[in-house]
Amino acid sequence: MSVSDAFDEWARQGRDEGMEERHWHTAKHVLARMPVESGDVVLDLGCGSGYAGRALRETNGAARSYGIDASREMAHNARSYTDDENVAFVVGDFGHLPFDDDSIDHCFSMEAFYYAEDPHEVLAELRRVLRPGGTFYCAVNRWEENVHSHEWEELVGVPMLLWSEREYRAAFREAGFRVASQDRIPDTETEIPAAEAFPTEDWETREAMVERYREYGTLLTVGVATE
Numbered sequence: 687m688s689v690s691d692a693f694d695e696w697a698r699q700g701r702d703e704g705m706e707e708r709h710w711h712t713a714k715h716v717l718a719r720m721p722v723e724s725g726d727v728v729l730d731l732g733c734g735s736g737y738a739g740r741a742l743r744e745t746n747g748a749a750r751s752y753g754i755d756a757s758r759e760m761a762h763n764a765r766s767y768t769d770d771e772n773v774a775f776v777v778g779d780f781g782h783l784p785f786d787d788d789s790i791d792h793c794f795s796m797e798a799f800y801y802a803e804d805p806h807e808v809l810a811e812l813r814r815v816l817r818p819g820g821t822f823y824c825a826v827n828r829w830e831e832n833v834h835s836h837e838w839e840e841l842v843g844v845p846m847l848l849w850s851e852r853e854y855r856a857a858f859r860e861a862g863f864r865v866a867s868q869d870r871i872p873d874t875e876t877e878i879p880a881a882e883a884f885p886t887e888d889w890e891t892r893e894a895m896v897e898r899y900r901e902y903g904t905l906l907t908v909g910v911a912t913e
């Protein structure tokens with residue numbers, strides 16, 4: 687199944703809103719760190735329900751936000767959650783961003799980058815569309831060090847990238863980004879049941895669930911586009 691077919695199906699089932707709710711635990715911390723100023727143009731790579739563009743307009747006064755998603759149904763749902771004309775949604779692939787060179791100030795992406803067919807091409811595209819000094823906030827909870835994310839490929843049914851923290855930094859640099867920071871953002875909100883509840887349907891032990899959410903959390907790599 688292609689990524690867009692898989693997410694079209696998710697969107698038709700209304701699962702975009704559930705993702706937003708779960709990802710918001712972490713996304714809000716990422717968004718709060720972004721240096722978006724009033725008047726900036728921002729991009730959300732793999733926007734799903736489109737919450738990030740809405741938030742950056744409302745809280746930072748971004749002049750315009752674009753959400754790009756390969757799934758037509760996701761973009762359709764995202765459009766229906768706002769009537770703000772300066773929150774735009776585009777159906778397209780990360781590998782070919784439909785934007786001019788140097789036209790975007792900052793880019794956010796949550797739980798989407800690992801679906802890229804050619805991640806180096808995506809970083810090169812981002813470097814092209816971001817103005818020098820612009821930033822890419824790339825949040826992923828599937829990566830090499832997070833052992834709990836390794837089996838997801840089978841669950842989702844589409845190929846997924848599994849870079850290490852070092853590989854993310856190296857690829858960012860190779861594409862013309864300076865790595866401003868890289869850290870793990872814990873999810874402190876997902877409820878973890880008491881010890882007696884384990885094993886659960888998803889977790890063998892409470893320790894594993896604590897490790898997944900509270901210790902590994904989400905990997906955030908921040909790149910700054912160089913001159």
Ligand code: SAH
Binds near residue numbers: 693705796801
């Ligand atoms: N950022 C949202 C959605 C995450 S799900 C959130 O935090 O909830 C990942 C999204 O990325 C899906 O909507 C999927 O359709 C999109 N996506 C995956 N690969 C893509 C690609 N190559 N180009 C564009 N969108 C892609």
